[in-house]
Amino acid sequence: MGNLGAPVYVEGQALERRDVIWEGKIGSTPLRVGVPHSECIIAEWDTPSGSRSKVSDSFDEFERSVLFQLLLGAGATDESATKEVAAAVMKAQAERPRPAPAPEPQRRRRSPKVRPHRRSRRPPRRR
Numbered sequence: 329m330g331n332l333g334a335p336v337y338v339e340g341q342a343l344e345r346r347d348v349i350w351e352g353k354i355g356s357t358p359l360r361v362g363v364p365h366s367e368c369i370i371a372e373w374d375t376p377s378g379s380r381s382k383v384s385d386s387f388d389e390f391e392r393s394v395l396f397q398l399l400l401g402a403g404a405t406d407e408s409a410t411k412e413v414a415a416a417v418m419k420a421q422a423e424r425p426r427p428a429p430a431p432e433p434q435r436r437r438r439s440p441k442v443r444p445h446r447r448s449r450r451p452p453r454r455r
Contacts, residue, residue: 347362349417349420354413357401366425367385368427375401
């Protein structure tokens, strides 16, 4: 499932080995879940059609888009694995800090229009 030593990039987010909080199987589908910070959950799993990944901003989104779909796809009725994953994600979100807000970009001040020297101005129009 991916390269376990190197970070996996999903939608611009990197899932590094140190960010992985749970790794196991739901049904017969191997799943890795990482929480780099409290407002991001990254999941990566293998399907018969290839490797899939999803970045979720909230636990509810993660539960809907990953856990529920894996339960349906695997045909698993045992919810103990999903409860274990949910508990690990909730614990990791509580322990990890929120990302620092991006600094506001400084507005560029427009330089005032520079007036040319009076001698370099165009001569007045002749009548």
